[in-house]
Amino acid sequence: SAVISQKPSRDICQRGTSLTIQCQVDSQVTMMFWYRQQPGQSLTLIATANQGSEATYESGFVIDKFPISRPNLTFSTLTVSNMSPEDSSIYLCSVGTGGVDQPQHFGDGTRLSIL
């Protein structure tokens, strides 16, 4: 399976600032996704990162708050903008082959704390 590197692994940020999280895959993949996991909760899909076009956002998530880039088939970034303490979460990227009945594989996540 693909090896997924996420940076940073953790960060502590001041409210009102923005942070960009990187997701690098060691092979070309069709699908890349970004999830949020709030403390003690399950994972919620933020958006599907589309190569060469705007990301597809899920209900409750907007581009102004979570801009996403995907310049090629191995790399994506998620920016968490104008952060507040409610944004303290683990952010995870995952990749999929796009094939039928294939699992997604996850990076180790970015643990973000907002003061």
Add this chain to the structure above:
Amino acid sequence: SQQGEEDPQALSIQEGENATMNCSYKTSINNLQWYRQNSGRGLVHLILIRSNEREKHSGRLRVTLDTSKKSSSLLITASRAADTASYFCATEQQGAQKLVFGQGTRLTINP
């Protein structure tokens, strides 16, 4: 919420015992997947069961799927301390490749 439900939310058993976790979901699916998460780190894929399958095995793991009841179960046999983790089911929705996760079960194996 589209998220499925898992029960129990937490489970604590002795090493060597079997652990069973249940998952229910709401919509038609392509497949159902189980993942493990250790201490808030990334998720590790355990097993995928297709919508036309009823049971699947992988090592000490046994997964069942009942699409008529929209439910699945994960059985871990002969548990080990290293099995201590959170376990999540996730469904791949028909017509889409995105996953919808259950609430998760926190499993603790006591030595």
